[in-house]
Amino acid sequence: MTELAIDVRGLNKSFGRKHVVKDFSLQVRRGEIYGFLGPNGSGKTTSIRMICGLLRPDSGEGTCLGHDIRDSAAIKREVGYMTQRFSLWEDLTIRENLEFVARMYGMKDRKGAVSESLHELKLHERQNQLAGTLSGGWKQRLALAACMLHRPKLLLLDEPTSAVDPQSRRDFWESLFALVARGTTILVSTHYMDEAERCHGLAILDRGRLVAEGTPKDLIHEIAAIVIEIEADDTSAARSAIEDDASVLSIAQLGTRLHALLEPATTEPVARLERALGAANVPASVQVVRASLEDVFVAATGFGGRAQVH
Numbered sequence: 001m002t003e004l005a006i007d008v009r010g011l012n013k014s015f016g017r018k019h020v021v022k023d024f025s026l027q028v029r030r031g032e033i034y035g036f037l038g039p040n041g042s043g044k045t046t047s048i049r050m051i052c053g054l055l056r057p058d059s060g061e062g063t064c065l066g067h068d069i070r071d072s073a074a075i076k077r078e079v080g081y082m083t084q085r086f087s088l089w090e091d092l093t094i095r096e097n098l099e100f101v102a103r104m105y106g107m108k109d110r111k112g113a114v115s116e117s118l119h120e121l122k123l124h125e126r127q128n129q130l131a132g133t134l135s136g137g138w139k140q141r142l143a144l145a146a147c148m149l150h151r152p153k154l155l156l157l158d159e160p161t162s163a164v165d166p167q168s169r170r171d172f173w174e175s176l177f178a179l180v181a182r183g184t185t186i187l188v189s190t191h192y193m194d195e196a197e198r199c200h201g202l203a204i205l206d207r208g209r210l211v212a213e214g215t216p217k218d219l220i221h222e223i224a225a226i227v228i229e230i231e232a233d234d235t236s237a238a239r240s241a242i243e244d245d246a247s248v249l250s251i252a253q254l255g256t257r258l259h260a261l262l263e264p265a266t267t268e269p270v271a272r273l274e275r276a277l278g279a280a281n282v283p284a285s286v287q288v289v290r291a292s293l294e295d296v297f298v299a300a301t302g303f304g305g306r307a308q309v310h
Contacts, residue, residue: 005030005154005185008062008069011050013043020046022208024060028187028201030153031180035199036189037297042205044189048156051187052079065153080147084159086139090132094123094142097131098149105150117145121175137168144175148184155179157188161195173198193293202293204300212300216293223291225249225261225299226269230277232256232284241280242273250298259289261299 006028013021021043028034036044049055052064053072067074088097098117102110118124121141126134131142140160147155155176161169173195176186188199196202197216204212204219212219232238238258242248247269250261262269270286277284 003029004063005032006034006051006062006064006187008051008064009060011047011057011060011062013046013050013055013057020208021050021057024050024205024208024210026051026203026210026213028185030185031183032200033176033180033186033188033198035196035202036187036205037191037196037202038189038205039301042301043208044205045158047205048158048187048189052076052081052154052156054081077150078153079156080150080152080154081156082143082147082158082160086143088131088139088142088146091130093128093130094118094134095127097142098146101146102149107150113149117149120148120178121145135168137165137171140168140172141175144172148179153183153185155184155186157186159189159191161190161192169195193297196293204297206301211302212296219296219300220291220293223296223299224264225291225295226264226266227289227291227295228260228262228269228273228286229289230258230260230273230284230286232258232277232282234282237280237282238277238284241277241282245272245276247272252298259295261295 004027006026009025011021011024024047036048038044046055050057051069053069053075056070062069064075065078089100092100095114095118098114099110102113107113118127121144123141123145126138131139134142161172180186190196199216201215202213202219203210230238233256235253235256235258239251242260243251247263247266248260249263252259266272270288273286
């Protein structure tokens with residue numbers, strides 16, 4: 001058995017005249033959580049669906065769990081798919097939902113599988129509660145239990161925590177790591193940078209192309225920008241003083257601080273911004289700081305070398 005759960009090369013997909021995914025290639029090892037980041041419309045969901053055989057690519061090749069990506073029937077038997085929208089039956093109880101899904105999968109020991117899933121996701125005490133009365137976090141646990149009933153080797157999660165509170169998101173990720181510990185491979189698309197940091201590997205997509213990939217640590221270390229933090233009493237004046245500098249790619253405000261990304265080839269970046277602030281008579285402290293994943297995302301999805309403010 002190959003150590004790669006996913007190995008795809010040169011995938012392309014168009015819908016009409018719109019080229020949604022362009023020459024996408026990716027390798028993911030078994031037993032990893034791999035994250036997909038990208039703006040809305042960047043091709044994340046389309047890429048995931050092609051990888052797991054739910055959508056046929058226009059061109060390209062590869063395997064998923066050892067099966068050709070065009071062999072959708074074989075792949076589907078080994079994949080669990082959790083959509084962003086809760087898609088189970090709200091007028092059934094938790095247990096009834098899981099029993100129905102188990103019948104759909106044609107499982108032999110349905111009762112045993114449902115009971116095991118209820119305990120794994122800590123749903124057993126609520127098993128007789130109607131799904132429609134659950135909070136967002138509990139609905140999320142139920143959805144995860146349902147797509148894991150048949151013990152898939154690959155789990156696909158499409159922005160699974162978009163409608164739950166921080167504690168529920170934390171609990172959900174603990175459940176994911178428990179699944180990884182027993183060998184499950186997970187692909188997850190997310191907009192949350194704290195979730196992205198939990199992944200073993202990340203792919204950042206922009207306008208249909210893979211623009212960066214690697215571990216969170218490597219992506220932060222290899223960011224194509226210098227990260228500068230400016231602290232000033234008058235952040236509006238500080239922003240005005242530096243935003244027209246040709247080296248500045250991006251400026252974001254964090255309370256009384258400005259977070260700026262500069263061209264990576266900028267020489268003496270601190271002194272350069274200090275001169276601009278001094279010329280505008282704006283008292284401020286300037287220092288180089290460690291990049292965050294949000295900085296990586298902003299740099300990877302690019303601004304064409306022009307200053308952007310957000």
